[in-house]
Amino acid sequence: MIQLKKILLPTDFSQNSRSAEKYACALADQFGAELHVLYVLQDLTLVMPEPGAMFAIPAVNTAEIQQSAEKALTSVPDPGWSAGKKVVRATRNGSPYAEICGYADDTGIDLIVIGTHGRSGLSHVLLGSVAEKVVRKANCPVLTVRPNERDFVK
Numbered sequence: 001m002i003q004l005k006k007i008l009l010p011t012d013f014s015q016n017s018r019s020a021e022k023y024a025c026a027l028a029d030q031f032g033a034e035l036h037v038l039y040v041l042q043d044l045t046l047v048m049p050e051p052g053a054m055f056a057i058p059a060v061n062t063a064e065i066q067q068s069a070e071k072a073l074t075s076v077p078d079p080g081w082s083a084g085k086k087v088v089r090a091t092r093n094g095s096p097y098a099e100i101c102g103y104a105d106d107t108g109i110d111l112i113v114i115g116t117h118g119r120s121g122l123s124h125v126l127l128g129s130v131a132e133k134v135v136r137k138a139n140c141p142v143l144t145v146r147p148n149e150r151d152f153v154k
Helices: 015-031 062-073 096-107 121-127 130-137
Strands: 006-010 034-042 087-094 111-115 142-145
Touching: 006 015, 006 096, 015 034, 015 111, 015 142, 034 062, 034 096, 062 087, 087 096, 096 111, 096 130, 111 130, 130 142
Parallel strands: 006 034, 006 111, 034 087, 111 142
Antiparallel strands: none
């Protein structure tokens, strides 16, 4: 029999993450599991061009972004659902897929529920897919929720 004690919901606060949230909450309800919600602030040095590039990079205050993310996490999942339930909220800095997999390993997550952006073709090749990398690298099962697909959870 499957036993899920800890479920991880990585979020980027997008609509696709909200779709995955429905599944994560339904599974947490059904199994009486603890729900972990994780936001990863991407390490901007991984996406910045080389020094001396021809265009200016806007100044980014990561502390402000971190505070904003922590504030936004208080509303994920919906406070109406989470009242009286065990919800752990966390933020990490770094490569999103690596931080998601690392968090899952560090906290003993049994299942990751992650939304996908549903990109294909050139945009998928250029932008990659965090969800796809999580599926390949995670040491636990991963449920991916695609946008505009059949909903099993209402």
